[in-house]
Amino acid sequence: MQHFAIGLAGMGNVGAGVFKHLTQNRALLRERLGFELDVKKIALRDINKNRGVDFPTGIVTTRWQDILDDPEIRIVVELMGQKEESLRFMLGAIERGKTVVTGNKALLAEHGREIFDAATKHKVPVFFEAAVAGGIPIIKAIREAFIGNHIRSIHGIINGTSNYILTQMTEREISFTEALAEAQAQGYAEADPTLDVNGWDAAHKAVILASLAYGFWVPTDKIFVEGIDQITAGDIRFAKKLGYAIKLLGIIKADENGEIEVRVHPTLIPEKHVLASVNGVFNALAVHGDVVGETLFYGRGAGQDPTTSSVIADLAEAAAALQSPRSNYGFMPHGLYGTCKPIDQIVCEYYLRLTVEDRPGVVAQVAGVLGALNIGISSLFQPEGTEGEAVPLVFVIHKATSAQIQNALDQIGALPCVKKAPRMIRVENFA
């Protein structure tokens, strides 16, 4: 039986899971694949750290260069989660003709073009199912299963930490700060949760998905990203009153002209939509293809085991591709011929929460500003409760560009009856 030697760079949570499950499910994999996957070298930083998994110390090194220098190793797994170092490792592997499996979403989002250009040049495949949505096979679905589809849109809950926080805020009516602290206590948020709560972890995944769907690497500076750290318990309560849940969504869409939009932001979505019922650390992606119609993929988006499931599937495919080299691994981005619509021009609906003086005439003033800017109001309501001498006032805006709404917010914020900077959250009705 043929054996494939694997080099594992990075022995954090996922690295340890990959080693553990390759060992535990070895018989299953051997039977299904007809070959063996052997971890020949592990590169890690701290030899003495307890990883909850036993591996022979003889295969351990602290230099990832040792993996590159081993000619028997034809498949490398990059799970270091670094930027420059991971990039050097991956490009080094590609140059040496090694197949790369990675879960490094930030690196792919920022250096995808460079990495895949190198891979094309050296004729080695790069697999990255683990980079988006943990155990959900969304890369495979888009690249392979929906290859005959124009992707109309993808709406994804693709950051488990944010979704856990928003779920706690919704179910238990606690503040963002409390929910974040709890997520950290539960191990669902890092000590430094910045990339999770500011939306950029989701944004990296959205860039990868958009690139697969539309065939060009979307530059990270062309997308719009907003996190959940400004969402209040009040927003969630008011949204609920309007029939909406608030979720951090990655939205990827193409319009009739082939212009695409890629954005990540907290979003009011109808409570009846299936994405609204995706709670806790779970991820889900609604993919709409022109042939297949509406689909949805749901599962654990992070964590050792789900992510490991994706890495192992990639390893199996990497080894099979070494047995019989393919010219095609499903659709890959290969050019720069698409256009990414600037957020200013993107049309959507909006929720506006104002803090206003509690007196007659205020609604007329705000409505007057919106009317003068030709912005339609779908609904408005005045929730109960006061903030000092002021009261909240909530508007839902029909359709406007971000530029229009920003203009409106500036003018509304300058009204004397408006006591705080207005708060705006986008709305998606899946119309």
Place this chain on the structure above:
Amino acid sequence: MQHFAIGLAGMGNVGAGVFKHLTQNRALLRERLGFELDVKKIALRDINKNRGVDFPTGIVTTRWQDILDDPEIRIVVELMGQKEESLRFMLGAIERGKTVVTGNKALLAEHGREIFDAATKHKVPVFFEAAVAGGIPIIKAIREAFIGNHIRSIHGIINGTSNYILTQMTEREISFTEALAEAQAQGYAEADPTLDVNGWDAAHKAVILASLAYGFWVPTDKIFVEGIDQITAGDIRFAKKLGYAIKLLGIIKADENGEIEVRVHPTLIPEKHVLASVNGVFNALAVHGDVVGETLFYGRGAGQDPTTSSVIADLAEAAAALQSPRSNYGFMPHGLYGTCKPIDQIVCEYYLRLTVEDRPGVVAQVAGVLGALNIGISSLFQPEGTEGEAVPLVFVIHKATSAQIQNALDQIGALPCVKKAPRMIRVENFA
């Protein structure tokens, strides 16, 4: 650019969709694949039938043998939906070294072993994503994405017609007969809906899924199949009162001893479970793997376009495999070493609806029978309403084998206070 000649056998709804979308999305496919997929011959029965799609009459034949005899055709699509004829066509294609793409679930369920043995012998792959759950890439997910997982269970809503009927019965409180008539009027049920409503369409899909998950072709006579035609509006109402929805589920599970169970039957599932919110003609499959954990796949399970999406993905993969032949296409059933548990031994929970005399002491008699048989009662209630001089009485049974419950039903049915044959529906709590 390389061209692959395809022979299309069967030009019904899906066949016409395949031709239409291969044509409409030709540029997209060419760009993504780097080769062309050309339909070179179409075999159909009735040349004059209007299929809503234009194709050159020069490529049409009424003899599928013409496709087999054309040496340029290296990929055939079997969409005739026949039994013996489809089998002869597929085996003929395999013997001639042609790759087969099919959506024929009944044929795979009943002759899968024969077909795949022939495919192994002649070293040609057989692709069948379209055979299960229309546009949902569930075959790819199980064969490839979850290759490193022991599949613990699959719970699937895999018959759109049944789900449409049950949804209508639930939402509009109409009878099975009315809902079926409406499904036929809407085009969601065939003129002869037997295979949909008696559970066998779902059972064919369950056999395919079980075979992929557990590595042996499960004989169709070893599985338990019950349709939805005996479900009443009352059952749906009573289930709702207990917090359950009724769905036709395909259930595939392995126990600790490696014994598997495959069954299709109407099932009470908790209203809060995500499968309970899968309505209308949509399909969904909850797959639990030992590494990936809980996942769910959702989409349209039938119809021209969704099924076409899967056929095109298979065609793309078939052609890529011709360019670079692989030894492995993900896990395939390859032996007969598993055991399928007989329904008599399968343990589950049950809903029992009795029609009993409206007098004190009846509950005690029925409970006495259950108690003597050592069967525990989780709950019971007496719904409002009467049936003549009798009244309904509903029990939920904790855990029992089918053999036990059948014995109980026989004894309960024989009680003088019980006026009609008792009705039993299985319950799944996903514990």
